[in-house]
Amino acid sequence: MTRYIIIGAGAVGASLAAEFEMHAIPYVLVGRGAQIAHIARHGLSYRRAAENRAVRLNTADTAAPPALRRGDILILAVKAQDVEATTEFWAWRNVERSRFASELPLVTLQNGLAAEDIALRRFDRVYAASIRIPARYTVTGEVVVGGEPNVGIVALGCYPAGLDDTALSIVADLTTAGFLAEARPDIRRWKAAKLEHNVTNVVELFAGSPELCSKAAASLAKEARAVLVAAGYDPAAPSEWRIDISSWRIAPESGIRPGQQSTWQSFTRGTSSEVDYLNGEIVRLARLHGIAAPLNAAFQQAAARLALEGRPPGTRDIGEICGEVLLRYWIEEKSIGMRRMVVRPLSAIMASAPIGPQPITSTHMPHQRACAVDGVQRHCKSLEGLKPRRLVILMRPLIRWANGSARSPIRYSLTAADQEFRDLACNFGPRQ
Structure with a gap:
């Protein structure tokens, strides 16, 4: 049975591990520092909407990573700026029968467009994902997720293009774990569309009237789209989803509010x-x-x-x-x-x-x-x-x-x- 090695215990990685735990999907959450130490000792404080539960997770510290085996799938849940060092660390780790981890499937959850190209330098099979999950991690040992009724929305496909049985299997497991997930052969378009939205995150760092901040965000996104198109990208439109996402929302009672993105x-x-x-x-x-x-x-x-x-x-x-x-x-x-x-x-x-x-x-x-x-x-x-x-x-x-x-x-x-x-x-x- 497939086991997922979730690398990175932040908002996305920890919430993914919690959902895998609650839906009996094999995994190990790997992290470092105070966050993974706290989760290993006390469990994860996992808040969704009005519910708050302590979830015991299978964990490992990066200093003592789990032994890898054939059939494992690595999920990279670190930030984009950490992908280079993280892939270098994991790619040449031993897998049973004298293999390297670089031969295992690697899923990239990062915002932006750089992670996949970095990963391809070391990993043979890269699966890119565009994930939308309103999750907050600002307190050690605690993750808040605001999506309902589903945790989040994911588009996933082979990078740079196409689908295979592994991609379809990952999408099926994500669906089981409570995500709205869809396999997409044109995943670069979905990554570009997410980037067009993500460039507005920076506005949250600065003070200003709601009107001015809204105008600045709109201008950033407009400029980003123009550049993406000039660079040959065709960002996907929300209307292209084949799954029904119309009922998905951020629960008001979750504590997640605008201005708290990654x-x-x-x-x-x-x-x-x-x-x-x-x-x-x-x-x-x-x-x-x-x-x-x-x-x-x-x-x-x-x-x-x-x-x-x-x-x-x-x-x-x-x-x-x-x-x-x-x-x-x-x-x-x-x-x-x-x-x-x-x-x-x-x-x-x-x-x-x-x-x-x-x-x-x-x-x-x-x-x-x-x-x-x-x-x-x-x-x-x-x-x-x-x-x-x-x-x-x-x-x-x-x-x-x-x-x-x-x-x-x-x-x-x-x-x-x-x-x-x-x-x-x-x-x-x-x-x-």
Whole structure:
């Protein structure tokens, strides 16, 4: 009988192990550190909707992994940034009859598009999965899952394409374990569709009004889709599911609420995040195909800065990041002009920006201006050779717009700056 080796005891791996335990599907949950030690000693506190149960699990520490045997299937439930090290660790472990684990089937549950290609360097049979499971792991030994009536939704297939008996068997076991699961021969399309959604996770790290956050998320997803299409992907649409997912939802009483996805959880726990494999993947594809992904690049950098400074989620304003994107557009298109950007009128840039071209009212201008000033200062100090006078000319229309003018910033005369702006802009010259 097939035994699953679930590698990674986070939200996804632990909840998968709990469901396998409760549905009598053979498995071993392998992890490291305080989480696996707590589960081994006390069991997993497994919360679903209004129910909370302690589930005893079959566990092993990475320091003393289980002996592998023929017929095992490895399930990789670590984050994307850990796939390289994890596959290196497992691929060359011995299996009975002098075989290597690299000959065993490997299932990748990671967000993004990188895990499968990394795995193929060492594993012969890779099965990619796009999994949607509203699960939270922020407390050691506890996992909360909000999906009902099913745990989550999974599309799975051979990578890069196709189906075989193993894929169908895995899907059948996931269905038995309470998942809405479907075998898909075009799994790359489903991974791309999931990435289009996952790039919005980063928005949860920053403070801002619901309207502004929603606009930023929509713009990130729109930009991601454009890049994916340019790179040759055809993201799957929800209407393509053959299984009925219409009754699946996140239970309100589960405690899972918007703003608690995997990226937010990583920052909350103070661990590494997968932003470089989500927004960073879009940026990578854009660079490969000679196009721009300025929003995803800006949020990737902002998340990195947040992590480097050790700041928790919600301590930087999202408007500041959007302002930096506008500034970068303006400087690069009007001054440098050497990057691979599509030149278009500034009015069009403003109209498509996540913060929109609407005037800023006096009730919240001080806060927005503070964000804009900080964003301008951060970016301009990083520019070499840009003289303060040149910056005045470049930035005057943008600052006028940011201060609330209803006129298109592109129409302003470059000789009509007021003294307030002249003084403001001159303070943002490059480092000496």
